[in-house]
Amino acid sequence: MRKLGRMVMASVVALALWFHLSIWGVECPVHDTDMYFTGRSKVKNGHMFYLYRCPLGDSYWVRQD
Ligand SMILES: [Zn+2]
Numbered sequence: 001m002r003k004l005g006r007m008v009m010a011s012v013v014a015l016a017l018w019f020h021l022s023i024w025g026v027e028c029p030v031h032d033t034d035m036y037f038t039g040r041s042k043v044k045n046g047h048m049f050y051l052y053r054c055p056l057g058d059s060y061w062v063r064q065d
Contacts, residue, residue, distance in 0.1 A: 037050060038059070
């Protein structure tokens with residue numbers, strides 16, 4: 001049960017992060033449209049980057065710290 005609890009916690013954190021980033025609002029620099037968060041993230045040079053996708057097909061890694 002302890003393992004399940006941790007999984008639930010992880011999904012709650014992921015959901016909160018997703019919600020936070022979706023209300024943050026990132027616009028595509030090329031098309032001026034709202035981009036959506038894909039759920040992918042990476043750490044580069046000690047900074048967090050999140051992958052956003054434009055409805056018109058392009059995607060960008062956006063630094064969040
Ligand atoms: Zn675009």
